[in-house]
Amino acid sequence: MWKALFSLPRSVWLLGLVSLVNDSASELVYPLVPLYLSGVLMAGPRVLGLIEGLAEALASLLKLWAGVMADRSGRSKPWVVAGYGLAGLGRPLIALVSGWPLLLALRLADRVAKAVRAAPRDALLAASIAPGQRGLAFGLHRAMDNAGAVIGPLLAWALLAAGLPLKQVFAWAIVPGLVCVALTLALRDAPPPAQAPPRFSWRLAGLPQPLRRYLVVVALFTLGNSSNMFLLLRARQLGVAEAHVPLLWAAVSAVAALCSVPAGSLSDRIGRVRLLLAGYVAYALFYVGMATWAQPGWTLYLLFGSYGLFMAATEGVERALLADLAPPELRGTAFGWLNLVMGAMLLPASLWFGWLWEGASATAAFGFSAGCALAAALLLVTWVRPTMR
Numbered sequence: 001m002w003k004a005l006f007s008l009p010r011s012v013w014l015l016g017l018v019s020l021v022n023d024s025a026s027e028l029v030y031p032l033v034p035l036y037l038s039g040v041l042m043a044g045p046r047v048l049g050l051i052e053g054l055a056e057a058l059a060s061l062l063k064l065w066a067g068v069m070a071d072r073s074g075r076s077k078p079w080v081v082a083g084y085g086l087a088g089l090g091r092p093l094i095a096l097v098s099g100w101p102l103l104l105a106l107r108l109a110d111r112v113a114k115a116v117r118a119a120p121r122d123a124l125l126a127a128s129i130a131p132g133q134r135g136l137a138f139g140l141h142r143a144m145d146n147a148g149a150v151i152g153p154l155l156a157w158a159l160l161a162a163g164l165p166l167k168q169v170f171a172w173a174i175v176p177g178l179v180c181v182a183l184t185l186a187l188r189d190a191p192p193p194a195q196a197p198p199r200f201s202w203r204l205a206g207l208p209q210p211l212r213r214y215l216v217v218v219a220l221f222t223l224g225n226s227s228n229m230f231l232l233l234r235a236r237q238l239g240v241a242e243a244h245v246p247l248l249w250a251a252v253s254a255v256a257a258l259c260s261v262p263a264g265s266l267s268d269r270i271g272r273v274r275l276l277l278a279g280y281v282a283y284a285l286f287y288v289g290m291a292t293w294a295q296p297g298w299t300l301y302l303l304f305g306s307y308g309l310f311m312a313a314t315e316g317v318e319r320a321l322l323a324d325l326a327p328p329e330l331r332g333t334a335f336g337w338l339n340l341v342m343g344a345m346l347l348p349a350s351l352w353f354g355w356l357w358e359g360a361s362a363t364a365a366f367g368f369s370a371g372c373a374l375a376a377a378l379l380l381v382t383w384v385r386p387t388m389r
Contacts, residue, residue: 004136005261011128011188012137015080015121016144018183022084023145025176026110027152028159028169029091059111059343067119067336071329074192076124081184083117086110088177095170119335126323126331127190132268134323135275138316139264146257146311150250193329204337210387211325211334215341217379218318221280222345224287224372226353231307234290234362238300248304255308256315263312264320272321273385279313280377284370286310291366325388 066083070076090109097103129137159169197206204212228249235248267275289303319335326334356365 004133004265005140008133008137008140009128011190012125012140014183014187015125015128016141018080018084018180019141020144020148020151021176021179021183022087023148024151024155025088025091025148025173025180027149028156028176029094029152029173059115061340062112062115063118063339063343064333064336066116067123067332067334067339070120070123070332071197075189076120076127076332077184077187077189079120080117080124080187081181083113083115083121084180084184085113086116087113088180089174091177092171092174094173095167115339118339119332122319122323122335123331124187124190126319126326126335127328131324134320135264135267135272135317136261137264138320138323139260139262139267139312140316142264142312142316143257143260146253146260149253150257153250193327197329197333206327206330207334207337208325208327210384211322213384213387214321214325214380215337217376217384218338219341219345220379221283221373221376222342223349223352224369224376225283225346226349226369227346230350230353230357230365231290231304234366235300235304237362240300248301251301252304252308252311255305256311259309259312260316264316267317267320272317272324273380273388275313276317276321277377277380279310279317280373280380282306282310282313284373284377287366287370287373291363291370 066079070079087110090106090113093106094103097106125137125141126134156169159172160166164172204215232249240248263275286303286307289306293299319338322334322338323331353365353369356368
């Protein structure tokens with residue numbers, strides 16, 4: 001595996017480095033935004049909800065558009081440069097914010113940046129690698145992204161521990177932002193596909209049947225995959241000290257970062273569906289554990305470690321499988337649909353989970369999520385895989 005890893009093309013490594021640096025900057029800044037909003041701008045949870053809701057809704061609509069436009073233009077690099085550049089240069093401006101409307105504008109700009117780059121970046125990554133190494137390439141990308149999710153909070157903690165005020169911490173985000181821009185400019189675009197893409201259709205015309213069915217499975221799974229904030233809330237409810245909650249999540253990201261490359265490589269050998277199936281089942285078992293037998297102490301930390309394994313087994317493999325199923329001329333569109341489905345289902349998933357938790361119990365909410373994962377696993381095997389032959 002290691003020989004294959006270090007033989008991956010330059011573009012794969014560059015895209016991974018871009019994600020590592022960008023996610024470090026993102027996780028440096030945005031965990032501190034609620035503190036800044038309430039402690040400096042004197043705005044409450046309703047404003048935070050408005051900002052996050054509008055930002056995610058706008059991003060969901062733009063993700064598909066960006067993928068379609070990348071296919072039509074035959075170029076992915078300009079979208080990747082624009083997306084990472086807008087995010088990297090916009091985050092430090094939070095240090096200049098004096099009211100929440102401007103913070104809303106910057107948060108919207110960040111989500112627009114993510115929407116613009118997401119599908120073209122994944123399409124460029126898929127086009128840069130041979131099909132037999134896609135799992136390894138996407139696994140490396142997710143590993144470096146998760147590594148950034150570990151580095152960012154640790155940097156934030158170090159800067160705050162050194163006595164820097166929040167505004168100066170935000171201002172320091174300009175450094176990784178400039179590094180991201182430089183790295184994306186060094187990327188080489190993939191040659192355009194020989195065949196031009198067909199006209200866009202909301203009915204998924206032109207996409208193969210296995211891919212359309214796969215998107216349904218992803219939608220079902222995402223309906224049970226609510227915001228990870230609920231996991232941290234459950235950990236707090238079960239007795240984890242408030243100061244340890246961010247470290248608990250950093251540990252999850254660390255496990256995912258360490259295991260994503262081996263998991264992606266394994267999917268190249270045994271098949272994407274098998275590994276994705278294992279990931280969905282692991283997710284269901286984790287949620288059953290959180291609902292029924294999680295206890296404060298080492299068992300809870302062990303459970304959260306298993307969640308990192310689920311992330312490693314699914315995040316990169318989901319995208320590698322989509323790249324396998326999509327025609328080359330429609331890869332950007334296919335990744336746009338994947339991002340749209342995930343983004344659109346996250347809101348009802350979180351609303352339904354919260355309603356079940358408050359209206360019934362945490363056991364009911366976690367049990368519902370586990371049921372969605374098992375149903376998605378069943379459809380993946382009985383409904384999607386037979387059409388892939």
